[in-house]
Amino acid sequence: MIGKVRELAKEWLTTKKVDAIFGLRKQNNDVAPYLFTDVKELKDLVLSIDNRICFTVRPSKQNIVHLIQKNSPDMKIGIIARGCDERALIELAKRFQIDLEKIEILGVACTNKDAEECLCPIPYPKTIIIGEKAEGVSLDKIKNVESLLGKTLEEKAAFWKEQLSKCIKCYGCRNVCPMCICKECKLEEDLWVKSGELPPDFPMYHFIRFYHMADRCIECGQCEKACPAGIPLLTISKLVRKDVKELFDYEAGKDVEQESPLVTTLDETPLKEEAKDVAV
Amino acid sequence: MKGGKIDQVSNNGFEPKIVGFLCNWCSYAGADLAGTARLKYPANLRVIRVMCSGRVSPEFVVKALRAGADGVMVLGCHIGDCHYQAGNHRAAKRIAILRRLLNYMGIDPRRVRLEWVSASEAQRFTKIVKEFTDDMKALGPNPMKKVKV
Numbered sequence: 001m002i003g004k005v006r007e008l009a010k011e012w013l014t015t016k017k018v019d020a021i022f023g024l025r026k027q028n029n030d031v032a033p034y035l036f037t038d039v040k041e042l043k044d045l046v047l048s049i050d051n052r053i054c055f056t057v058r059p060s061k062q063n064i065v066h067l068i069q070k071n072s073p074d075m076k077i078g079i080i081a082r083g084c085d086e087r088a089l090i091e092l093a094k095r096f097q098i099d100l101e102k103i104e105i106l107g108v109a110c111t112n113k114d115a116e117e118c119l120c121p122i123p124y125p126k127t128i129i130i131g132e133k134a135e136g137v138s139l140d141k142i143k144n145v146e147s148l149l150g151k152t153l154e155e156k157a158a159f160w161k162e163q164l165s166k167c168i169k170c171y172g173c174r175n176v177c178p179m180c181i182c183k184e185c186k187l188e189e190d191l192w193v194k195s196g197e198l199p200p201d202f203p204m205y206h207f208i209r210f211y212h213m214a215d216r217c218i219e220c221g222q223c224e225k226a227c228p229a230g231i232p233l234l235t236i237s238k239l240v241r242k243d244v245k246e247l248f249d250y251e252a253g254k255d256v257e258q259e260s261p262l263v264t265t266l267d268e269t270p271l272k273e274e275a276k277d278v279a280v
Numbered sequence: 281m282k283g284g285k286i287d288q289v290s291n292n293g294f295e296p297k298i299v300g301f302l303c304n305w306c307s308y309a310g311a312d313l314a315g316t317a318r319l320k321y322p323a324n325l326r327v328i329r330v331m332c333s334g335r336v337s338p339e340f341v342v343k344a345l346r347a348g349a350d351g352v353m354v355l356g357c358h359i360g361d362c363h364y365q366a367g368n369h370r371a372a373k374r375i376a377i378l379r380r381l382l383n384y385m386g387i388d389p390r391r392v393r394l395e396w397v398s399a400s401e402a403q404r405f406t407k408i409v410k411e412f413t414d415d416m417k418a419l420g421p422n423p424m425k426k427v428k429v
Contacts, residue, residue: 157386203385211338214377236384243380262373265366278379278389
């Protein structure tokens, strides 16, 4: 697959379809995002599928695509994107972080095995250029979700207290998230999360993250992979995403025209009355 | 138990602490009217006046629960009556997500309630406060509040 991607990237660059290709570069076993402008460099291009911890769209605190476009607004960039990368790009464009018109997406589909490792529900971009559409993993097939939903309130609280007490507050989950775009972050404010307190007070730190991601989580799973303590963060993020779909019929990363229900009125995006009650 | 009323059980005279976020334009005025009309309602409620129910971010609710509240009420204007057009629309959406998220984290969503109370609905205000206080009495003390050492 990587051969095909390199070939296509080369073609796009030589035919001037794009001015640069944004992807991952592997040098001396280190993988990092890189903007390829020279065809000769493409031999070091690798795919995020094979280097899962490194996500193409957001591997640093400030979004790289945003920074590139800020510096060179006229540059046409080709971005090698999996399903999750593409969802992130759509969601970022919706929030005025990037300009999709200057971006050409080189869509790469993941295999079923990849999807299972990532617990990915939609392992392919909208337009697949390389690879074939594979089946995603549905929510009811995920063990963590199933076991959480089978718990009573007390058991859930005990489970999360134990899990979240492992947190070392490295902010990895936040830093790696492609959708964390605020310049000011509540997780850095003493009012909500006291500095120097370890583990962070239950449940505020993680609650804030889960809630703030409610209408934007694209289920890339980077937070869970980045967590050095192995906290199953995706379990709740996935459930909340499902809820937002149930309540508002909204899915983050699906359509750049569809506004988040949390910034629209009830007339624009109604709240489904029948879905409002919570089963305890 | 799903939806419905909470079973009434005696809880050894437990008096819950309830934090209420009341919007300045409707609910606070409604509560004020209850006062001037000398209507009785439980003294368990501690009122925090906010300019709009849309001002209440979910962090406020969680912080209140953590800091010692047994229940949190968010009261705002009826839909269509918001002083800021759509502040209560946002509150409605946020609280809906919040309650589900709390449930996943093991915090009883019944401890959070959103209601609309207009400036003239003193009766409705007292009824809601009474109902919610009874519910919290039945649920018992909030297990997630921080115990002072």
